[in-house]
Amino acid sequence: MPTLTEARLAKLEPPEKGRRLVFDDHKEAPKGFGIRVTSGGKKAFVLRYQSKQGKDRLMTIGDYGTWSLAAARKRAGEFRQEIDGGTDILEQRREERAQATVREALERFLKSKAGIRSLASVRGLMENHLASALGDRKIRDIRKHHLIEVVEDVASTHGRTAALLLTYTKQLFGWAEDRGLVEVDVSAGIKPRKVASSLAPKRRDRILTDGEMRALWTREGPPEGMHPMTLLVLRMILITGQRPGEVAGMKWSEVHGDIWTIPANRRGKTETAHTVPLTGTARTLLDQAAQTNESRAFVFATRGDRAPGTAAIAKAVLRCADELGMELETRWRPHDLRRTMRTGLAAARVPEHIAELAIGHTRKGMAAVYDLHRYDDEKRAAMEAWERRMLGIVGPEVPAEVVHIHGGPRYA
Numbered sequence: 001m002p003t004l005t006e007a008r009l010a011k012l013e014p015p016e017k018g019r020r021l022v023f024d025d026h027k028e029a030p031k032g033f034g035i036r037v038t039s040g041g042k043k044a045f046v047l048r049y050q051s052k053q054g055k056d057r058l059m060t061i062g063d064y065g066t067w068s069l070a071a072a073r074k075r076a077g078e079f080r081q082e083i084d085g086g087t088d089i090l091e092q093r094r095e096e097r098a099q100a101t102v103r104e105a106l107e108r109f110l111k112s113k114a115g116i117r118s119l120a121s122v123r124g125l126m127e128n129h130l131a132s133a134l135g136d137r138k139i140r141d142i143r144k145h146h147l148i149e150v151v152e153d154v155a156s157t158h159g160r161t162a163a164l165l166l167t168y169t170k171q172l173f174g175w176a177e178d179r180g181l182v183e184v185d186v187s188a189g190i191k192p193r194k195v196a197s198s199l200a201p202k203r204r205d206r207i208l209t210d211g212e213m214r215a216l217w218t219r220e221g222p223p224e225g226m227h228p229m230t231l232l233v234l235r236m237i238l239i240t241g242q243r244p245g246e247v248a249g250m251k252w253s254e255v256h257g258d259i260w261t262i263p264a265n266r267r268g269k270t271e272t273a274h275t276v277p278l279t280g281t282a283r284t285l286l287d288q289a290a291q292t293n294e295s296r297a298f299v300f301a302t303r304g305d306r307a308p309g310t311a312a313i314a315k316a317v318l319r320c321a322d323e324l325g326m327e328l329e330t331r332w333r334p335h336d337l338r339r340t341m342r343t344g345l346a347a348a349r350v351p352e353h354i355a356e357l358a359i360g361h362t363r364k365g366m367a368a369v370y371d372l373h374r375y376d377d378e379k380r381a382a383m384e385a386w387e388r389r390m391l392g393i394v395g396p397e398v399p400a401e402v403v404h405i406h407g408g409p410r411y412a
Contacts, residue, residue: 215325223323
């Protein structure tokens with residue numbers, strides 16, 4: 001295999017018929033780089049590679065004469081990096097040229113989201129509304145007014161569903177623009193408030209009163225119509241401040257001593273694992289669950305070896321609102337327990353960035369890039385500060401089994 005030079009390229013003779021491939025042995029040439037010469041004398045730089053499925057590919061970089069040898073080598077090296085990373089460039093180009101329909105683009109988009117927990121609900125929402133209305137049209141032909149019409153139709157009866165539909169539609173078209181399926185993301189300029197007032201996000205500020213916390217915590221058992229494990233889930237949300245779905249799906253394998261690690265694949269809004277220091281009160285709840293739960297997988301299993309669903313928990317809370325001692329006209333929901341805990345951290349004078357980390361929010365901006373400290377001691381101190389505050393509200397004394405041996409920072 002020769003080392004290609006400009007002089008050698010100029011002297012290359014065309015074959016009598018068909019084509020001739022000459023590969024480059026230069027030290028800076030990526031594997032598979034060479035030149036193709038046809039019987040008509042046309043020369044073009046090429047890159048040969050195999051796809052992950054083992055298919056032999058030969059892609060054209062550019063015509064000799066238009067491209068210099070050095071420039072073609074450099075471009076081939078860039079392509080080779082993409083290929084080694086798993087990209088089948090020719091297949092990608094073929095798909096882009098095919099001008100996918102909305103339905104085809106949606107299917108590819110959903111495959112790229114295979115790891116998220118809510119995939120089934122996202123798929124159902126998008127297929128029932130976006131794909132049913134525009135699925136057979138080329139995605140490149142879709143204009144802003146087409147999307148607005150679809151969302152407006154849903155918003156007329158279901159505002160929250162329409163808001164989610166618009167959110168995922170904007171994600172789809174942003175993804176399509178990044179992959180060249182559309183020239184411009186036509187959804188980028190669509191504002192929820194401009195489509196329908198029902199799409200505007202409604203800020204919820206409900207937290208539990210002291211009396212409501214006391215009613216939830218001091219009752220001897222669950223109200224009629226509520227599973228005992230559901231009551232434990234609600235209490236665990238209140239004492240730890242974690243998301244209802246993360247608490248409901250808690251597994252014994254995630255608990256090691258006084259640390260609960262929520263894995264990345266169970267985190268609803270982030271892609272990183274989260275450690276939760278467990279206070280004595282939280283560990284007592286785990287002990288109570290272990291005494292009545294035969295599941296070897298889920299801490300709060302309600303039926304066999306299945307974790308309770310967040311929708312079922314929310315319905316049980318609403319159904320048992322009076323028995324749970326709700327005092328305000330606006331009923332509290334499971335997520336309001338998390339907001340109550342976070343508000344309590346502020347009242348306990350826990351620094352804001354520690355409080356945010358304690359409930360599982362990720363840091364933003366430059367701090368997320370440069371401050372990689374784990375803040376484990378600070379998070380534990382925050383959890384213990386909330387425990388003291390909450391137990392001071394629900395009862396006169398901290399239960400005897402709650403013993404703190406932590407020697408790190410302490411908040412009020």
